[in-house]
Amino acid sequence: MSDMSVICLKDYKKCGFEVESCELYFELFEEFVIVTNTMEINKLDAQEKHIKLDSQELELLEVYLNDLKLNDTRYDIQEESFTVYNVPNSFSLKIKNKLYPQNNTELEGLYKSGSIFCTQNEPEGFRRITPYLDRPDIMSVFTTTIVADKERYPVLLGNGNKQSSHDLADGRHEVTWFDPHPKPSYLFAIVAGDLGVISDEFITASQTKVELNIYCDKGAESKCFFAMKSLKDAMIWDEQKYGREYDLDVYNIVAVDSFNMGAMENKGLNIFNSHYVLADEDKATDADFMGIQSVIAHEYFHNWTGNRITCCDWFELTLKEGLTVFRDQCFSADLNSQEVQRIEDVKGLRERQFVEDASPMAHPIQPDSYISINNFYTSTVYEKGAEVIRMLHTLLGESRFREAMDLYFKTFDGRAVRTGDFLWAMSEVDKEKRVDFTQFKRWYHQSGTPILEVKDSFCDGVYTLDLKQVVPNKVDEIKQEPFYFPLKVGLIGSDGKEIKEEMLVVSKEEESFVFEGLEAKPYLSINRGFSAPIIIKQEKNEYAFLMKHDKDSFVKYESAQSFALETTEKLMESAELDAEFLNSFGYVLDLDVELSYKALLLELPSISSLMQRQKVVDFTPIYKAKERLEREIATEFKEKLLDIYRLHHKPKNKELDTVSVGERALKNRALRLLSSLESREVIDLAYKQYQESLTMTDRVVALDVLENITSHEGGLALDDFYERYKDDTLVMNKYFSIIAASQREGVLLRVIASQDDEVYDKRVPNLVRSLVGVFAKNYKYFHAADGSGYAFVADKIIEIDKINAQMASGLASAFKIYNRLNQNNKNLIKKELECVISTHSLSKNTYEIISKILK
């Protein structure tokens, strides 16, 4: 069994050594790889006698200290470490070891994606390549030489700039890369393969030319242009918005099919899940394009927030991730639509992070302990982390925030720092001392989503807002203190005119704000722009009014959502449908606003958002009520929805501009609503759309609609889709997802059968996520009352854990709502999870997740 010990924030100790430089020599062969690692090391703490390096599953060949070969009494290799005894103050340590990348299914360290050699070292993959002080506060200068067969691996890439390359005997060649910027080992990368490439260049603000390359499988080059455009957009944006320029001669991106996450910001050599690089209109949806734009930008922005300034230890992960997500969200908003971007970001936060924060896996954005750091690449660290940065931006204002960022870059460039250092920079620019940073810091150490209870009253021209913060306890029942946050509110007159907007700062458990000189009680628009990541509870809600009159695009959306949530909840008690809701919905149908935004206004609440409001969750009444609401709306507004569909359905339009994307979003929303009628008319529309539309957006929506209605055409479309795209795994992910998410009967059997499909491969994370991961979010069948859904996913966790622990623990987190479920479902889950946790040699990743859920 691997080591299940808990690592704690408070136990941080500075390392007693530094690595001045690291020279790596990789000899790549088909059956194995030889790594020679030469480090120049200095002792910082004279007390240290021995040096203990991190090392995992390594086969050691030779060790040299200052060029003298050591015999094995001078060192010791263990499961997770490698120690050299009695080292001098300054020394050179050379270690030669052997790796088997073709057997590496964890996809950490050096591994093979198809025939491409590539690496993934964040957070602790480097120790699977060579023994090292594998922690982010050890920053060193790396030189990398790669030697491989030239025909099989014509492209050899490393971090930094290319220094030299030459041919060797036996058809082999050698390339050396040098990265002048000191960096932690988690940013190290190499790639070797026979790759296609598209190239471009970028001239920085200070007139330096940067070569840009995007590498991919041969034949996929034409699908890289959107990614290239996004990269250049990101480079300009970071110069204009933050004054940050790129700092090497070349920026390389490589797309690989087997990748645990989205992408990785290795210095000058980003490695991407091909899902976030490759796209054309025929094979990628509008959402896929948006994903590429934001992930390309995210990784690029890491060059300053993450690479130049990195984290002191992994407890500081949100320092780089929260900040970089905030930056990529702002970038996407600037390039597309501010209002749609904000709503999408909040939707994502609530679907993922709020659920996590209400579960036994809740943790602060700066966790205080972990068993496996791999489990902390969470939506809390990323998305809530970004919300915390956004609050600082709101509190300080745009120009002060920029000033603070400049100071942060200037002060900490080239160092590994803490969120405390970031907050120091923020507080330095707050000359008027407007922000209480001491209290604000609680966002870093407390978990859970605060609830704000709002009451209001009006008397003699004075409007009073009474606020009460309900701060959830920690998972272990430890009491937490009130938060400090900006709360943007608007007051609106009964004529619909805006009276005023103000940014309140909320800091106490209970406090009141008064607004004087009003003629009548105003309507309240609260948490405009979602200025704080909290839950608002109001006694009385004016959804219909706000849907009509609020000028804040977020609150308008929020009102539509909340109204639909409450209406669905009423339907769960099988009451009559609220006529006012239908009126408001009809009002939105006629609204003349940006089309993507309108599509969001017309979206009904997800099962997840309905589930989050239940004390004891039972999914059956939830999705029954939702299905009924959809049907009622479709019946009432059938003609209007059909009109919208006909007006905006332009099957030959493949453009990606805002209007075209908006038209697709809106008419597909109409089609989805209409599909609840399950009528012949809808089947014909969807089938026609499937056949005639040129975009993947339209095709998958039509396919999904057909999949969820029993019809002859549904089968035809699905078979057609398979035949058309079976050679393209990225598209096949969509195929498997549609099956796994289906609401029709017999889904589990089809998911089980899909595993035998020749396209499916359980070693490819994208495919596992598309099939098993999506199934585990299919509330109807994952939570089936006979326990079949749970049993299947639990089996998969055990199976995948042996292949890829990170994938397995990701699947395991599907069970995190365990404690909220009704007793029957709880019992079923408990039985399965107890079986998983008693599995022989379970990974610490999976162990950590399941033990927290069962606690």
Ligand code: PHE
């Ligand atoms: N650092 C990557 C990012 O957010 C995420 C990542 C983490 C990728 C761990 C791979 C492994 O950009």
Ligand code: ZN
């Ligand atoms: Zn990141």
